[in-house]
Amino acid sequence: MHGSNNDFFILDEKNLEKNITEDELSTLARAVCDRQHGLHGGADGILFVTSGHTGVAGKMRVINADGSEASMCGNGIRTVARYLNEKSGLDEFKVETMYADLEVKKSENFAPDVPAFDAEISPVSFDAADLKMHIGNKAKLIDDLIPELSKTLKFSAVAVPNPHLITFVSHDVLIGSELGKIASYLNNGENPIFPDGVNVSFVEIQEPKQIFVRTYERGVGYTNACGTAMSASSLMYVLLHPEQCGTEQLISVFNPGGMVKTCVHQRENGSYWMSLIGNATFVAEVKLAQAAALKGDFKHVVWNETGEQKAYEKFAAEVQGGSHK
Numbered sequence: 001m002h003g004s005n006n007d008f009f010i011l012d013e014k015n016l017e018k019n020i021t022e023d024e025l026s027t028l029a030r031a032v033c034d035r036q037h038g039l040h041g042g043a044d045g046i047l048f049v050t051s052g053h054t055g056v057a058g059k060m061r062v063i064n065a066d067g068s069e070a071s072m073c074g075n076g077i078r079t080v081a082r083y084l085n086e087k088s089g090l091d092e093f094k095v096e097t098m099y100a101d102l103e104v105k106k107s108e109n110f111a112p113d114v115p116a117f118d119a120e121i122s123p124v125s126f127d128a129a130d131l132k133m134h135i136g137n138k139a140k141l142i143d144d145l146i147p148e149l150s151k152t153l154k155f156s157a158v159a160v161p162n163p164h165l166i167t168f169v170s171h172d173v174l175i176g177s178e179l180g181k182i183a184s185y186l187n188n189g190e191n192p193i194f195p196d197g198v199n200v201s202f203v204e205i206q207e208p209k210q211i212f213v214r215t216y217e218r219g220v221g222y223t224n225a226c227g228t229a230m231s232a233s234s235l236m237y238v239l240l241h242p243e244q245c246g247t248e249q250l251i252s253v254f255n256p257g258g259m260v261k262t263c264v265h266q267r268e269n270g271s272y273w274m275s276l277i278g279n280a281t282f283v284a285e286v287k288l289a290q291a292a293a294l295k296g297d298f299k300h301v302v303w304n305e306t307g308e309q310k311a312y313e314k315f316a317a318e319v320q321g322g323s324h325k
């Protein structure tokens with residue numbers, strides 16, 4: 001399944017032939033997601049769906065393509081919401097994630113045969129501890145320089161709850177090589193600033209309430225879109241450009257894979273959360289022996305396409321015209 005062509009294999013614990021260990025789950029993700037030797041061209045990660053605790057329709061765990069686990073996945077939770085909606089018949093429910101049970105609900109289709117869901121993105125924190133960020137004794141980083149990374153770009157760091165490093169840039173910088181350089185340094189090999197890595201996004205403001213977000217993801221690399229990054233970028237857009245957009249206002253967020261809508265909300269206690277509204281496209285139903293999958297042997301996979309991808313590509317082509325890309 002995918003959200004904005006940020007694609008995942010959804011693995012429902014109920015379909016396992018036998019229990020899977022933590023190591024096997026990590027090995028499985030690396031095997032099936034590999035873009036060269038993986039399953040049907042690979043994916044950006046595995047979303048492992050289990051029953052979860054009372055009060056939720058299911059639980060989502062996020063395993064990146066490199067086998068690392070993340071606390072949240074914005075595009076992913078919309079696809080899990082669709083998966084659970086079709087299993088349960090519920091249009092509005094909660095999904096358990098590592099740090100919170102999040103509200104999801106079925107939305108209006110974005111286009112014919114492009115189903116959409118609305119997901120709560122929360123909790124949000126600016127604290128260095130929650131970001132596992134070390135920049136001197138800074139407790140937060142809001143629109144500030146990190147000289148080790150860039151002499152000119154100003155960054156903001158926010159956990160939603162997975163960690164994001166965001167900077168607002170010109171179109172030329174957005175499409176340049178700076179993002180890859182900075183994100184590779186922070187994610188591939190040791191670095192003292194984000195020892196656990198961080199998702200890095202460059203954001204271009206195209207017009208009021210319309211931004212373009214390009215992300216290099218921790219544990220994956222460049223993706224077509226990153227839902228939590230688009231949500232975090234929307235929050236920083238509202239906080240740093242209040243003259244253009246406030247809370248409770250819809251933002252169009254374009255990305256290399258398509259477009260989503262976001263909205264920033266602030267609770268009575270001052271904390272923020274975001275709505276992330278976008279497609280949840282079901283590409284194919286996949287059947288494969290568990291032992292073969294673990295070995296990266298995909299010769300006997302059964303792959304049944306749903307036909308939805310065509311409709312999504314048509315939608316993405318139409319909206320990209322609107323993003324003065």
Ligand SMILES: N[C@H](CCC[C@H](N)C(=O)O)C(=O)O
Nearest residue numbers: 070073074075162226227228
């Ligand atoms: N790579 C992310 C997890 C996947 C998030 C992304 N695919 C999304 O849609 O939010 C991390 O390690 O924090």
